[in-house]
Amino acid sequence: MNQLHAPKASRNQEARRLSFIRPVSGAAAGVDLRGRGAPGRVARAGAPDPGPYRRLTGPTSIFSRLTGNFSSVSVLKKTALTAAAATLLPALIAAPASATAHSAAGAAVGERxxxxxxxxxxxxxxxxxxxxxxxxxxxxxxxxxxxxxxxxxxxxxxxxxxxxxxxxxxxxxxxxxxxxxxxxxxxxxxxxxxxxxxxxxxxxxxxxxxxxxPASTMKMLFADTLLPKLPKTDTHKVTWQDLEGVGSGSSAVGIKEELTYSVHDLWLGVFLVSGNDAVHVLSAMNGGIDKTVQEMQAHAEELQALDTQVVSPDGYDAAGQVSSAYDLTLIARSGLQKKDFREYAATSEAEFPGRTVGGKRETFEIANTNRLLxxxxxxxxxxxxxxxxxxxxxxxxxxxxxxxxxxxxxxxxxxxxxxxxxxxxxxxxxxxxxxxxxxxxxxxxxxxxxxxxSAKPPVGAGPDKHSDQTERARTAAAAKAKEKEQSSGGVGTALAIAGGVLVVLAFGALVVNRRWPRRRA
Incomplete structure (x- = not known):
């Protein structure tokens, strides 16, 4: 089995990066990693001068203004409620005498x-x-x-x-x-x-x-599980045991035994080059492959990514290892609430530590294998x-x-x-x-x-005030419907039901958005 990833990417991607994603490469911190004579750089014979390193600064967006999180109330949710009103009201007004029957039929059609x-x-x-x-x-x-x-x-x-x-x-x-x-x-x-x-x-x-x-998309779950646990300034000297078990033909960033790497370096290797060697070293720092797999599985279940079965933390083909498009999207959504996850995922290229020659650590360039980036x-x-x-x-x-x-x-x-x-x-x-x-x-x-x-209210935690408000809205809608029916021959019933449904929808949307996503660093 081979993992197939592009070894090289185009240059000057910083100019195309979203303004709310801050790159984690040295260049983004103000160090020119690609100019001539950059310290520690491994020169390539005949390589053209790439010119000055380009990077963006600009306005922030939803991720940065919420300290790296999704907003709690969405415009689309409001639009959906408005659309529901526009669709529901004409149908109910047109046939007030059979509003209940039409509502049931409409629900069946929507699910069918x-x-x-x-x-x-x-x-x-x-x-x-x-x-x-x-x-x-x-x-x-x-x-x-x-x-x-x-x-x-x-x-x-x-x-x-x-x-x-x-x-x-x-x-x-x-x-x-x-x-x-x-x-x-x-x-x-x-x-x-x-x-x-x-x-x-x-x-x-x-x-x-x-x-x-899932192939290497499983690394999103790996990162979402371990990023909060390993300080990126920590360092680790790699042993041969750390690299034992890396699959034949795996994508690798080029980690060498007896050399020391920071957690930050290793995450660059994971996100940019999809390095299975970096995954194995980080897993060793976390207590081993077995422990890491168990923690990833537990985190998947916490996210309700229930199609996912973890066998290998790097996504290398293994019997029984599966996920789904739905689960991977859940996992990505969770990871993107973490600042470091966003920054690593959006970094197009960086310098990675190489060997020490003459008392000086060399570096070499690595590029993100995400072609859309x-x-x-x-x-x-x-x-x-x-x-x-x-x-x-x-x-x-x-x-x-x-x-x-x-x-x-x-x-x-x-x-x-x-x-x-x-x-x-x-x-x-x-x-x-x-x-x-x-x-x-x-x-x-x-x-x-x-x-x-964990974002759901625990069982037995007592009544939720929003649930109480929702139930009161239903009761009020029913009472209003009965009153209107007596005075308007059925048209009031349709309007009251529609109003009640929209109130319930609004409360439901509010409760869901208040509970999650949460604001995270």
């Missing part, structure tokens, strides 16, 4: 359908598109060069329903509203998901709970800020990415595309991000990214 629209013509178009997308799982395709592509296996008939019933349904799940763009063509991944990183709304998905080998072989995606890519013989190509546009932050995970297109995992991610930004506010969510278990 994949790719439903609020406009008849759009509904037909999206239904045809969804059927086409789902059929691509059941037949072979030809790649970009006309080569036959292996037939995709079918997803399980039953999958987890964490985050919503539709997310456990095989095939593409999307509910387009008026004016929403159709999903992009040419999607070949076995599994993918598009989610709002702040509200947690899942805008669209395809087999998002399919348990598949560096623009290596594909166009860099505007506003991208990480997160992690992977590629193994069993997993195929996997990728979770985060990007911001006009104040909206989206997460996309794509697993194992097989179109035959070069760099397909990045290109399909780009197309899904484009769709997500265009569709935001115009689709009904098909599910949600759930909060961690």
């Amino acid at each position: 359908s994949v790719g439903e629209h609020s406009v008849g013509a759009d509904r037909s178009n999206q239904k045809n598109q969804t059927n086409r997308l789902n059929r691509t799982d059941q037949k072979g395709r030809k790649g970009q060069q006309g080569k036959p592509v292996r037939k995709q296996p079918l997803p399980p008939a039953a999958m987890s329903t964490v985050g919503g019933t539709l997310l456990g349904t095989p095939g593409t799940q999307v509910k387009l509203g008026a004016g929403a763009p159709v999903l992009p063509s040419g999607l070949s991944a076995r599994s993918w998901i598009v989610a709002d990183a702040e509200s947690g709304d899942v805008l669209a998905s395809h087999n998002s709970h399919w348990r598949l080998p 560096t623009g290596d072989g594909v166009a860099p995606y505007p506003g991208v800020a990480g997160v992690k890519n992977g590629n193994t013989s069993q997993a195929g190509a996997t990728f979770t990415g985060v990007a911001e546009r006009n104040g909206k932050v989206l997460l996309v995970t794509v697993m194992n595309p097989d179109s035959g297109e070069r760099h397909a995992v990045y290109k399909e991610t780009s197309r899904l991000l484009d769709w997500g930004f265009a569709a935001a506010g115009k689709v009904t969510p098909v599910g949600e990214l759930v909060a961690p278990r």
